[in-house]
Amino acid sequence: MIIILHPDTDKSDAGYRKLMEYLAGIPGITTRTHDVVGAEQTLTEVYLVGRTATLDMAQIQSFEVVERVVRVSREYRILGRHKDDVRPSHFDYNGVRFGQDNLNIFAGLCAVDTRDHVEQMMRALKERGLNCTRMGAYKPRTSPYSFQGHGRNCLPYVFELAGKYGIRVIAMEVTHEAHINEIDAVLQQTGNSTGVLLQIGTRNAQNFELLKSVGRQNTYPVLLKRGFGITLEESLNAAEYLASEGNRNVVFCLRGMKTQYGDPHRNMVDFSHVPTVKMLTRMPVCIDPSHSVGSRHAGPDRILDVFHATAQGVIAGANMILVDFHPDPARALVDGPQALRLEELDWFLEDVRIARAGYEQRQTLRDRVGNQQGI
Ligand code: PEP
Ligand code: MN
Numbered sequence: 001m002i003i004i005l006h007p008d009t010d011k012s013d014a015g016y017r018k019l020m021e022y023l024a025g026i027p028g029i030t031t032r033t034h035d036v037v038g039a040e041q042t043l044t045e046v047y048l049v050g051r052t053a054t055l056d057m058a059q060i061q062s063f064e065v066v067e068r069v070v071r072v073s074r075e076y077r078i079l080g081r082h083k084d085d086v087r088p089s090h091f092d093y094n095g096v097r098f099g100q101d102n103l104n105i106f107a108g109l110c111a112v113d114t115r116d117h118v119e120q121m122m123r124a125l126k127e128r129g130l131n132c133t134r135m136g137a138y139k140p141r142t143s144p145y146s147f148q149g150h151g152r153n154c155l156p157y158v159f160e161l162a163g164k165y166g167i168r169v170i171a172m173e174v175t176h177e178a179h180i181n182e183i184d185a186v187l188q189q190t191g192n193s194t195g196v197l198l199q200i201g202t203r204n205a206q207n208f209e210l211l212k213s214v215g216r217q218n219t220y221p222v223l224l225k226r227g228f229g230i231t232l233e234e235s236l237n238a239a240e241y242l243a244s245e246g247n248r249n250v251v252f253c254l255r256g257m258k259t260q261y262g263d264p265h266r267n268m269v270d271f272s273h274v275p276t277v278k279m280l281t282r283m284p285v286c287i288d289p290s291h292s293v294g295s296r297h298a299g300p301d302r303i304l305d306v307f308h309a310t311a312q313g314v315i316a317g318a319n320m321i322l323v324d325f326h327p328d329p330a331r332a333l334v335d336g337p338q339a340l341r342l343e344e345l346d347w348f349l350e351d352v353r354i355a356r357a358g359y360e361q362r363q364t365l366r367d368r369v370g371n372q373q374g375i
Helices: 014-024 057-061 115-127 151-164 177-189 208-216 232-244 271-280 289-293 305-315 342-373
Strands: 002-005 029-037 042-050 066-070 090-093 096-099 104-108 132-134 169-173 195-200 222-225 250-254 285-287 320-326
Touching: 002 014, 014 029, 014 042, 057 066, 096 104, 104 115, 104 169, 104 342, 115 132, 115 151, 115 320, 115 342, 132 320, 151 169, 151 177, 177 195, 177 208, 195 208, 208 232, 222 232, 232 250, 232 271, 250 271, 250 320, 271 285, 271 305, 285 305, 289 305, 289 320, 305 320, 305 342, 320 342
Parallel strands: 104 132, 104 320, 132 169, 169 195, 195 222, 222 250, 250 285, 285 320
Antiparallel strands: 002 042, 002 066, 029 042, 090 096
């Protein structure tokens, strides 16, 4: 059960103390308090853990400081979408809105290789009015002998160029807590020229210590990739780890599942789960068509499979696209074979626009038919 208090409730207030004393007196129940600090107000939520089934909701509702009481219908207490739940389902970070109702495009390099490639990529984005990108510095690789990413060494020029080209948010994977400190330090040195969306990769979806350390900080929002060999429920619980440690600014990313049934795609595309995740939780949902499809193959219609997969996710209401581009894929150090070319960026963006317009038309149709049928 979640008790949402009136905005800006003062914890030294007698009304707040009265409520907390009442809750402390209920046997078998413990409480956990979360403050959601927004630009305009602070919302306090009290989570009740334990045997809540028999609690008297009306009684709790009658306390002066209580705005509303929400019965948690599912496992995901903080990020879950519960009955009568009106908590905000978006967040803003460095001027970019992340919500279940809009769409952000993060096109960029799977792995940073040269300064020149980073600059070409960012320039191309700026020219098209885009202000987000992906840039991999710390790369988790299957083989210990493969390029592991430039790590900290590339951060100064990546952040500096981001500032130069108006990039507001960079999705960047971290595989260890120490990477957050490195990002922090270099961002400060470059005068906070950009923002970072900390990415947790599919291989680390159940690295609970990493989840906890990323969840304990509130400076950066998090992009959590679905684990490629675990259930959706297990991956959503991984997201809940982040939130339960205090960071609820989480975007959930579908990136395909590892199974040979997906052949010849690198992974089995799972974008039919876009609406499912939006139904179960309040997280914005990202799709990664590059790591799902894993190639530049095209069918007889001569539209790349990566484009098709993207369109499938977007027409189903995806809120973010994480997609690999490269100015010179043949020379990319990681995942060149799946990278789209800069010359394809306009085509890609136009294709996404068509799919997004399709989603919006479907919403209009739902309203029209829904109104007629009283749904
Ligand atoms: C990536 O996005 O660079 C990546 C390694 O993805 P995943 O964790 O989905 O394999
Ligand atoms: Mn990759």
